[in-house]
Amino acid sequence: MEERVKQIKQQLSGHSYKLTPQREATVRVLLENEQDHLSAEDVYLLVKDKSPEIGLATVYRTLELLSDLSIIHKLNFGDGVTRYEFRAEDAEHHHHHLICLHCGAVDEITDDWLGPIEKRVETEFDFQIIDHRLTFHGICYRCKGQVKDPKKLIGSKVT
Amino acid sequence: MEERVKQIKQQLSGHSYKLTPQREATVRVLLENEQDHLSAEDVYLLVKDKSPEIGLATVYRTLELLSDLSIIHKLNFGDGVTRYEFRAEDAEHHHHHLICLHCGAVDEITDDWLGPIEKRVETEFDFQIIDHRLTFHGICYRCKGQVKDPKKLIGSKVT
DNA sequence: CAATTAATTGATAAAAACTCTCACATTATA
DNA sequence: TATAATGTGAGAGTTTTTATCAATTAATTG
Known part of the structure; x- marks a missing residue:
């Protein structure tokens, strides 16, 4: 877990992005629920439990960023929401x-x-x-x- | 073309639905553009060319109906809109x-x-x-x- | 270290794509 | 023909996502 966070931190800094507390909270929620295919809303609610001050837009921005860097994948199962899953490194x-x-x-x-x-x-x-x-x-x-x-x-x- | 329309008419009446003029116009647009994967908006605009009085909601309802009867398929290519294509009968x-x-x-x-x-x-x-x-x-x-x-x-x- | 610049954030407005509501019209049934 | 059922158009409402913008935080420069 900690290694994965550190690894993602490096992937971000490799592209001149910072692992801000908000981004880290989002990443941890994704890691803690790796089995599920969470929607942005799901992630937002889970992140809010631990960091109530975080905004929905920030969650969306973080998911988009992680997706751009191919750290996560966007999925669409036809239920109207985009879902996210970690991309296996190898x-x-x-x-x-x-x-x-x-x-x-x-x-x-x-x-x-x-x-x-x-x-x-x-x-x-x-x-x-x-x-x-x-x-x-x-x-x-x-x-x-x-x-x-x-x-x-x-x-x-x-x- | 005419046979296909007739065939669809029968599929509808088999389930106690009518091929109304609006539904027929929608079906014809789908048939005329079978190669493309039209979105509901695309269909609506094409239908409007010939039948300007038709409403967007009716197009959505017709596409949903055709989809329920498995006459067409809903597709999602991840660009945010649902697209439709005919379902090969066989x-x-x-x-x-x-x-x-x-x-x-x-x-x-x-x-x-x-x-x-x-x-x-x-x-x-x-x-x-x-x-x-x-x-x-x-x-x-x-x-x-x-x-x-x-x-x-x-x-x-x-x- | 102070000042300036850049990056990031939260709140909220706005956009996009549907979906629902409801009065009216059309069609079918008794 | 009267009555009921089905279907329609217009527009309001919903849901999900994106854009805007002032405020905060971090980084850089002198």
């Missing part, structure tokens, strides 16, 4: 998500299975891939059996 | 998109290459897949050569 690519259409849970697949497919895209479409996003929508193991007609769930979901 | 799944981070073009891959990967997800994660979304972000053949530092593009993009 990972070349974004990982994949499993979204349950019944309970809304978002699980992760950290393996990258798209290697061969990317090859095909690069050659067949002459497209230079920088990143990719792969999301599966369906029913998670927790909700299995609770859904009678899965086709019904597909309706007006976004993404 | 296709089990959504197709894939290639998004150019330089010019913003959205090309399509209509083949479904994820069969083997879906198998793994279903067994390894006990996740029943209903649909999936796969998007590659990178540089399209048109922009090849115009981008010096591709890594720079990755910054604060959403999705």
